[in-house]
Amino acid sequence: MIRYTLTRLALLLLGLFVASVLIFLSLRVLPGDVAQLIAGTNSSPEQIAAIRTELGLDEPLISQYIDWIGGVLRGDLGTSLLTGTSVTEELVEKAQVTVPLGIFALTIALVFSLPLGVISAMRRGRSSGTALSVGAQALAAVPVVWAGMLLVVVFAVWLGWLPAQGFPRAGWSDPAAAVLALVLPALTIGIVEGAMLLRFVRSATLQAVGQDYVRTAAAKGLTRDAALLRHGLPNVGLSVVTVLGLQVAGIIVGAVVIEQLFTLPGIGRMLVADVGARDLPKVQGELLALTGFVLIVGFFVDLAHRALDPRQREAA
Structure with a gap:
């Protein structure tokens, strides 16, 4: 039973890892620009670029994923871009x-x-x-x-x-x-x-x-x-x-x-x-x-x- 439990636990962790990668990549192919949405329709290219830099959206995808999954391992699911509230706290609520x-x-x-x-x-x-x-x-x-x-x-x-x-x-x-x-x-x-x-x-x-x-x-x-x-x-x-x-x-x-x-x-x-x-x-x-x-x-x-x-x- 212990061996079976450990095997299933390893498969669970593998499944969570694969799911996290698929979720992260699938959301990156959605049309539109988050920085543009936050800045508004009348914003300048400089303002949009500044927002992208502030949010880390101009970094390579692998860096963005590592930052995100590192926070998840610490119990931090991230922060809302639009409201600035903790995702974990909102999920609990x-x-x-x-x-x-x-x-x-x-x-x-x-x-x-x-x-x-x-x-x-x-x-x-x-x-x-x-x-x-x-x-x-x-x-x-x-x-x-x-x-x-x-x-x-x-x-x-x-x-x-x-x-x-x-x-x-x-x-x-x-x-x-x-x-x-x-x-x-x-x-x-x-x-x-x-x-x-x-x-x-x-x-x-x-x-x-x-x-x-x-x-x-x-x-x-x-x-x-x-x-x-x-x-x-x-x-x-x-x-x-x-x-x-x-x-x-x-x-x-x-x-x-x-x-x-x-x-x-x-x-x-x-x-x-x-x-x-x-x-x-x-x-x-x-x-x-x-x-x-x-x-x-x-x-x-x-x-x-x-x-x-x-x-x-x-x-x-």
């Missing part, structure tokens, strides 16, 4: 919205997808199982923006139960209002991601039904459903753990869109605004933080799968 949103969305996805996915598989061929399967396929095909707009129309406009947009100025100092503000966004992401997870759980459960150990348990007197619940579900759980990393990535992508739709002051909305403003240091820090979070989640998912699966431990 915006994460107070994005992280709870992601946790709520993932919880919703797991709560309804796990039991319904198993039920759909166990009732394959019956009308209820078919209905669950068709409903999951339909929900998985719905764009997250459309799902969010439909929920707003139903629960905010027609019923008036929940706020349609925004987040309380007091933030989590007013926990009730903060939670209510995240209900519709979390439902939007959780339902769409949960529908995709439900299909995966159904497929994994159907695969478990055909395994020899389930058939053997059924031959010893257990019903098919009882044999599946007792012996098959642990393996379904291992499959779900494996796919959780992808689910987290999907939730992050969904958060970027949903925070725009519901005007939530989170990392996704900040990222979209910073890309439009060409605030390169800030965008670099945000993208690296999000990429690092996904890679770290994948790292822990791999460790959890290794710890839970006795076959992998025996093969070590």
